[in-house]
Structures are given as C-alpha cells and as structure tokens.
Amino acid sequence: MAVQVHPAKRNVVSPATCISGYSWMNDSQGYSPCLTVAYVEAACAGNNYDQPVLNSGYSYSLPNSSTANACYCSWSSYNLMMACTICQGTNNSVVWERVIHLVFLEKYL
Numbered sequence: 001m002a003v004q005v006h007p008a009k010r011n012v013v014s015p016a017t018c019i020s021g022y023s024w025m026n027d028s029q030g031y032s033p034c035l036t037v038a039y040v041e042a043a044c045a046g047n048n049y050d051q052p053v054l055n056s057g058y059s060y061s062l063p064n065s066s067t068a069n070a071c072y073c074s075w076s077s078y079n080l081m082m083a084c085t086i087c088q089g090t091n092n093s094v095v096w097e098r099v100i101h102l103v104f105l106e107k108y109l
Contacts, residue, residue: 011048012048013051014051016032016084018032019087033080033083033087037051037077041072045071054084054085
C-alpha cells in the first residue's frame with residue numbers, strides 16, 4: 001500500500017518591516033527577522049502564525065505558562081524576536097534584555 005503525503009498549507013506572515021539600514025539582518029532568501037521568527041513560531045503553532053507590527057512604546061509578549069513552548073522559548077526565537085524588535089526602530093529591546101538577565105540570574109546564580 002502506497003502512502004501519500006500531502007504537505008500542510010502554511011499561513012505564515014508578518015506585516016512588520018525593518019527600517020532602512022537594517023537590510024543586513026535579512027536572511028539569504030531576503031526574509032526579515034520578523035518574517036523568519038514567524039516561521040520559527042509557526043512550527044509550534046500549527047503552521048499558522050502572524051508576527052505583528054510592534055507599535056512604539058509596546059513590546060512583544062513574553063512567554064508565560066500558557067504560551068511557552070519549544071519554539072517560543074528557543075534561542076533562535078529569542079534572537080530573531082530581538083532582531084525584529086530592533087530593526088523596526090521602536091527601541092523596545094530593553095524589555096527583552098531584562099528578561100534574559102532575569103532568566104540568567106534565576107538559572108545560574
């Protein structure tokens with residue numbers, strides 16, 4: 001008996017764009033860190049993910065007991081989320097810096 005594999009349709013998007021001067025953060029396919037992090041998150045979200053635009057004065061939600069998963073809590077997700085935050089020019093990277101500092105203190109000290 002032959003088995004057919006049908007790839008799942010993916011709906012991965014990000015309307016967030018990097019301001020000029022940050023194109024060096026794009027990957028080899030030309031994807032911004034915002035779109036790339038959406039693909040990382042989609043792996044744990046059923047192949048559907050929308051990485052939203054970050055409005056000035058706001059930050060992306062941090063993982064909590066209901067959102068934490070292997071994708072969201074990975075180093076690749078953290079680094080891409082930080083790059084997505086910085087490249088939008090919103091200057092909200094301080095939030096993520098505090099989180100990594102607190103995680104380090106809790107885990108290693």
